Amino acid sequence: MARGxxxxxVRPYAEPVRPFIVPKKKIEPQELLVRLGVVQLLxxxxxxxxxxxxxxxxxxxxALKAVFEWAAKAATNxxxxxxxxxxxxxxxxxxxxxxxxxxxxxxYPRLSAAxxxxxxxxxxxxxxxxxxxxxxxxxxxxxxxxxxxxxxxAFTSQALTPKKMAVITTWTREISEHSVPAIEGLLRxxxxxxxxxxxxxxLLDSGAATLVRPAGILNGVTPLTPTAGxxxxxxxxxxxxxxxxxxxxxxxxxxxxxxxxxxxxMNSIGLVAAPGAGTFPFRDEVSRGNxxxxxxIDSGTVPLGTVIALDAxxxxxxxxxxxxxxxxxxxxxxxxxxxxxxIVSGAAPGTPANPxxxxxxxxxxxxxxxxxxxxxxxxxxxxxxxxxxxW
Numbered sequence: 310m311a312r313g314x315x316x317x318x319v320r321p322y323a324e325p326v327r328p329f330i331v332p333k334k335k336i337e338p339q340e341l342l343v344r345l346g347v348v349q350l351l352x353x354x355x356x357x358x359x360x361x362x363x364x365x366x367x368x369x370x371x372a373l374k375a376v377f378e379w380a381a382k383a384a385t386n387x388x389x390x391x392x393x394x395x396x397x398x399x400x401x402x403x404x405x406x407x408x409x410x411x412x413x414x415x416x417y418p419r420l421s422a423a424x425x426x427x428x429x430x431x432x433x434x435x436x437x438x439x440x441x442x443x444x445x446x447x448x449x450x451x452x453x454x455x456x457x458x459x460x461x462x463a464f465t466s467q468a469l470t471p472k473k474m475a476v477i478t479t480w481t482r483e484i485s486e487h488s489v490p491a492i493e494g495l496l497r498x499x500x501x502x503x504x505x506x507x508x509x510x511x512l513l514d515s516g517a518a519t520l521v522r523p524a525g526i527l528n529g530v531t532p533l534t535p536t537a538g539x540x541x542x543x544x545x546x547x548x549x550x551x552x553x554x555x556x557x558x559x560x561x562x563x564x565x566x567x568x569x570x571x572x573x574x575m576n577s578i579g580l581v582a583a584p585g586a587g588t589f590p591f592r593d594e595v596s597r598g599n600x601x602x603x604x605x606i607d608s609g610t611v612p613l614g615t616v617i618a619l620d621a622x623x624x625x626x627x628x629x630x631x632x633x634x635x636x637x638x639x640x641x642x643x644x645x646x647x648x649x650x651x652i653v654s655g656a657a658p659g660t661p662a663n664p665x666x667x668x669x670x671x672x673x674x675x676x677x678x679x680x681x682x683x684x685x686x687x688x689x690x691x692x693x694x695x696x697x698x699x700w
Contacts (some may be wrong), residue, residue: 344373353636354485354674382503415505416569416608417512417626421684423565423604423623429471429681437467438627467685469627472523474508474680477642482672504680509610512684513569513617523683526619532696539699544581544591547700548601551618551693559688564622566603574616575607577700614697623691626684633679639669642689 310408344367352362359377372506426437446460478499514525533554536546555561578600591600598605603618611617643649643662650662668675686692 327398341373345377370471404593415509415610416606417508419606420624421626422620423621427627429627435469435627469683469685471681473684477675477677479675506610526686527694530692530694532694535695535698540672541581541584544700547698548693555618555695563620567621568600568603568605569611569617570607571611571613572607581700616698617694619692623687625687628682635677637675640675641667
């Protein structure tokens with residue numbers, strides 16, 4: 310405390326020097342988003358202001374405050390737009406604008422980044438124009454003074470409408486109050502891992518598009534026959550088959566070719582030795598994430614033994630602005646994980662669903678995820694696959 314002219318002067322506060330001058334740990338954006346989710350959850354449960362809970366749990370974290378201000382400004386209207394005055398009191402909602410935070414280990418975000426990514430925004434439909442593979446407006450040699458042919462380009466289009474993935478999970482308030490350290494891990498791991506597996510399962514299957522789901526990228530694709538015998542010859546034979554089929558179907562016009570495979574399959578490539586040479590010709594290239602100059606997207610969601618080749622430039626993905634998380638302690642739910650029904654069906658006299666649980670009556674909490682998403686392959690022949698490879 311310094312004195313001057315009979316008055317006390319307070320020295321400016323100086324932050325204590327950290328031992329050994331160790332810099333503060335840098336917090337990744339994903340960590341800040343998870344912390345924000347924890348703070349909002351606890352604030353909702355304890356009926357406390359968000360800023361108070363933030364200080365109690367994480368202290369004066371300026372970065373977290375900045376993220377909270379951003380999220381508060383970006384908050385959307387309650388999910389039930391036709392019942393204003395009801396959902397607003399029951400649901401607390403948080404938006405996250407980073408797709409990689411939701412699904413960092415799946416095929417989808419990496420394939421989407423290599424292709425054409427769009428957003429629905431306020432649009433209810435996006436039309437994707439596509440050219441036919443057969444040349445229709447090619448020039449021709451024309452003799453002097455002879456008429457020049459007039460040709461018409463052949464175009465098709467695909468319409469993408471919003472589809473969504475969604476899930477609800479519940480837990481008691483007692484578990485939340487006594488497992489604060491576990492909440493962050495639960496939010497992070499459950500969302501990242503489970504949603505990645507569920508999304509990729511649909512993305513990589515052969516199912517057709519319906520009113521509910523997009524078509525899997527293997528829909529309508531006839532698998533190639535795997536090369537028998539294993540080892541170097543089988544590997545080279547399968548890669549030649551896949552690349553040759555893709556080049557043939559695109560007439561050599563492949564822009565962003567990629568392989569999709571299981572990490573174990575990728576590891577096997579690096580362990581395949583050339584016959585008689587004792588060398589591993591693909592090891593260095595595969596360690597850099599490539600094979601024959603084509604990128605590899607590896608994920609545990611690709612079945613072991615399956616290798617897919619496609620032109621990612623023809624993969625079009627459309628999503629909402631962000632996945633949406635909503636929290637309620639007053640919802641009433643049909644506790645069914647495969648075929649949930651309305652609480653009371655519309656058919657007279659009305660059939661009640663069973664079992665039904667009230668979050669308010671049982672002092673429980675429900676968390677809901679809504680993920681708007683859709684995708685398509687623009688042209689036929691852009692995807693090739695081999696199942697049951699022997700290497």
